[in-house]
Amino acid sequence: MKMRLITLLFLSITISSCSSKKSPDEIINKNASLPEALNWEKAGYKVITSYIDKKDSTMSILYGNDLARKTFIASENKIIPNEMLALVTWKQKADENWFGANIPGSVKTIELIKTSDSKNGATSIAYNLYQGKEFTPSKDTINNQVRIKYIFSQQPSVMP
Amino acid sequence: MKKSKKAAKWKIGVSVLLVLFLIVQFIRPEITHPPVTRDIEVPAEVKAILVRTCYDCHSNQIQLRWFDKIAPMYWGVAQHIKEGREGLNFSEWDKLDPASRKAKLWEAVNQVIAGAMPLKDYEFVHRSAKISSGDLKVLKQYLNSMVVKPLEDTAKINALNKQYTQSQSTAMKFENLPRALNGVEFIPDYKNWLPISPSERFDNGTMRVILGNDIAIKAIQDKQVNPWPKGTTFAKVAWDQLEDKEGHIRTGAFKQIEIMIKDEEKYRSTKGWGWARFKTPKMIPYGKDAMFTNECINCHLPQANQDLVFSSPFKH
Structure with missing residues (x-):
């Protein structure tokens, strides 16, 4: 017991003085990071809402430029030119730092929407789907209209 | 001898x-x-x-x-x-x-x-x-x-709808910025920051988005996140989870916002971070006195090897 008491003193000193610091590479969620090609900051995207799909085990953040965010918050169901939206969807994974939480794993899809004036006075909507972190453009356009409708139907999160 | x-x-x-x-x-x-x-x-x-x-x-x-x-x-x-x-x-x-x-x-x-x-x-x-x-x-x-998962919870849906009506009529403006009991002020500009991670908290039925100010976003790009540079500020926003029968979960009523501001000198007594938590859209400061920070620190202390931050930030 005496030996233990002595060792205890040393042990408590060692434990308090050294804890192995994690490297930035271990901290940053690399797989969930977005492709640089997007130039995210310049686009002026801000968070509109986020949601989770338990069936697919995915989580998403819907971003928009100032105009898009304003339009969503006003919830007038209007689509006006110069709105820019980005919907990022990740595969979920368990949070290593908190038992009881899920966080983004790898990037699954990135969907971009841009609205603009068209010649006949109506607003045209350009929709593009990209797969994964590699930002591979998807050629499949079959769901485009469904996705556009879905994205514009999202309610913005309350952010006081 | x-x-x-x-x-x-x-x-x-x-x-x-x-x-x-x-x-x-x-x-x-x-x-x-x-x-x-x-x-x-x-x-x-x-x-x-x-x-x-x-x-x-x-x-x-x-x-x-x-x-x-x-x-x-x-x-x-x-x-x-x-x-x-x-x-x-x-x-x-x-x-x-x-x-x-x-x-x-x-x-x-x-x-x-x-x-x-x-x-x-x-x-x-x-x-x-x-x-x-x-x-x-x-x-x-x-x-x-x-873990209980109430589906299409009417009380929660009503709580959200009430917040919506209020947020649209008053636009939630504050005459004086709400201030936590340690002096850290609410930062309304958090809405214009980029997110560093969303989080689904199935332990307490909330979902969160953690946002970072420009210094935080740059630190992630520069891989300078341990320690985080002076001025790094995080805002963690929590909402109720609203789940429907299809397993689709959207954000419900706003629950709280938590803030962490990095400044080794200014916040020396609270491990180098200024902590704050504001509850409900009225932004009611959490705790009885400035010692509420003990709760923040005790919970974050196991993350000492990554500057007391839980989040694994993704890069923009």
């Missing part, structure tokens, strides 16, 4: 130490024995683990071993009990509301997983306090069994 002198010195030294040892036995900080107002109620196998591994510091039913009563060991034990009860007391479970009870249990298990609890020096002497992987499995299973 020389040898006997040395032996004499030794004898004096040992005697001095012995006398000192006896004197310090009279320095005895009090260990109180308050009554059990309400013991935690959990299944027997969970209770057995808690009693064996936590109760000697986190209850009013402590069992001191003979060696715990000898100073300087005694001082450490007395301190552990004092701080332990302040942080979590299984014998005064009635002092917590049901949501806080649940939150405390998840936090406690997370402290065990992170290796922060039981305290390593304590565990070294008190081998019975060790939590085995089998014990941990029992604890985790119990917590998972407590």
Whole structure:
């Protein structure tokens, strides 16, 4: 017991003085990071809402430029030119730092929407789907209209 | 001659130490024995683990071993009990509301997983306090069994709709910025920051987005995140989860926002971070006094090897 008491003193000193610091590479969620090609900051995207799909085990953040965010918050169901939206969807994974939480794993899809004036006075909507972190453009356009409708139907999160 | 002198010195030294040892036995900080107002109620196998591994510091039913009563060991034990009860007391479970009870249990298990609890020096002497992987499995299973997922919860939907109506009529403007009890102010501009991670918290039925200011976003791009640079500011926004029958979960009512501001000098007394939590859209500062930060720090301390930050930020 005496030996233990002595060792205890040393042990408590060692434990308090050294804890192995994690490297930035271990901290940053690399797989969930977005492709640089997007130039995210310049686009002026801000968070509109986020949601989770338990069936697919995915989580998403819907971003928009100032105009898009304003339009969503006003919830007038209007689509006006110069709105820019980005919907990022990740595969979920368990949070290593908190038992009881899920966080983004790898990037699954990135969907971009841009609205603009068209010649006949109506607003045209350009929709593009990209797969994964590699930002591979998807050629499949079959769901485009469904996705556009879905994205514009999202309610913005309350952010006081 | 020389040898006997040395032996004499030794004898004096040992005697001095012995006398000192006896004197310090009279320095005895009090260990109180308050009554059990309400013991935690959990299944027997969970209770057995808690009693064996936590109760000697986190209850009013402590069992001191003979060696715990000898100073300087005694001082450490007395301190552990004092701080332990302040942080979590299984014998005064009635002092917590049901949501806080649940939150405390998840936090406690997370402290065990992170290796922060039981305290390593304590565990070294008190081998019975060790939590085995089998014990941990029992604890985790119990917590998972407590997760309830109400689908299309009318009360929660109503709470959200009420917030919507209010937010649109008043645009939630503040004449004076709400201020936490340690002086940290609410930052309305967080809405214009980029997110560093979303988080689904199935332990308490909330979902979150953690946002970072420009300094934080740049730090992630530059890989300078441990420690985070001065001025780094995070805002963690929490909402109710609203789940429908298809397993689609959207954000419900706004619950709270939590802020962390990095400044080693300014916030030296609170581990280099300025902490704040504001509840409801009225932004009611959390806690009774400035000591609310103890709660923040205790929970974040297991993340000391990554500057007390839980989030794994993604890069834009």
